[in-house]
Amino acid sequence: MSLAALDLNLLLVLDTVLAERSVVRAARRLHVTPSAISNSLARLRAALGDPLITRSGRGIVPTPRAAELAPVLARALRDLDHAVHGAAFEPATTTRQFSLAIADAGQVVRLPRLATLMAAEMPRASLRVVGIDTLLTGGGLASTEVDVAVGVGEKAPGMHLEPLFRERTVLVARRDHPQAGDRVSKSVLAGLRHVEVQVAPGKGYRELPGAYARLGIARDVALIVPNFSAAAAVVADTELVATLPASLVARLGPRFGLRIVQSPVPPLTITINLWWHERTAADPAMIAFRDLIRRAGARGRSDV
Template structure:
């Protein structure tokens, strides 16, 4: 017999009778009448082709088939109860895997602190970190692949954005760039070609076009990349320029041979958000994990270097 043809409520009745060894006590446990228990057992006997219980004196005794079903029923109903109502979340014992999308090297410096807190407070849990480019093309937070993202973020239905920290941006070019010295004029700035960073599918950092438009300059975008680290690498090997977070330039600039360029466009403030979807908003484990990320610290400290003046 296929289980799809079986009324699963009958198994709840069988479990109660097996536990109580009495129709009357099982009826009180399930808040039904003894006749309802007897009717349920009669239907189950027909479905399973077994008497399930026999009378012995004033009580009942389970058949070998019923005895064999008892531990399986108890375990299955307990697991189903936990699945329906949700088992209590215990950080100390959870073995859950948490997935975190991080945009760039500027956010990667937070990982040691996150890992330290995770080991101390959720020692049996596991953290999986993915790049923001995978996050953008893989369905993002609406999928089951990513739980939380640390990114610029864009408002969207079902998406929660919480400012995690803010940092300033700087225009950068490679050392010995033929057109971009330590300072560029408005006309020189208009002649430069840019690397655009895609902070959401099809969208760049939206404050930049407005800042250039106010000066009457339309940025000439030569290349679009998925993150700030990729933009820094491209700038280091070409005559393109890019607007990047100061914290990232201070870390990668000396190694890549980048330097900051003063321009008529004032520094902009970049907001890095903690992002999550409505599907995980109320989940106790995710609430705890998001709080752990918050406690991992605010904006990463930047070193004072000539690359980020």
């Protein structure tokens, strides 16, 4: 007999009859009539060439062939049900690895809180963190390399995006900078040289040159670096200045000896988003992971 020629619903009927040890109870559980159960069993007997069950008093007894099939059927149907409906997600026992793309400022400021939440609520899970550049070169969230991203990402087909927190920028210089005190004039600002951070596509820090241009200041960029932490380290040891996230400066400024400089250029306020792909939208594990990220990022709302 070919498996392709067998109606697999008949196996579900047999599994239920063997579990209930009663045609009537099996019919009640499957929401059909007892005669429908009997007809299904007759078809399966003909297909398998075995009586499968015999009556004994008010119940039934499986034949040796049916007894052999019983545990295999139960396991196969259970696995199929998990495959179709998804296994229940248990945060406390999951060993799943989650992946997050986030810029270095977020790694410094937000990641410790996220790690603490994961240790408390998903103690056996692991977390892989990559930068935004890695996300982009790896094919974005449509690939299977990264589950969730936190950044300035913009809405695109197949993407889900929600505002997570807002970040304010500050201009910083080293504490003993010879020209940049606590406040600088337009003319002093025009004479300073800058470290620029190249960030991922999107608005945000790309608006900075325009903010200077509107004041008639030609921003003099001496150095371009790929992340905010590198900019902070350079500013700490040179006479260059940089525009950085306020939350990062609050964390690293005292350690690096940085000073916030008030300038005529108004600070930028940048919305940092949580974004994910449609492919992970309904996954219970990912829903729980995104909730942890929201709670870890909620503290960022006070940075504005």
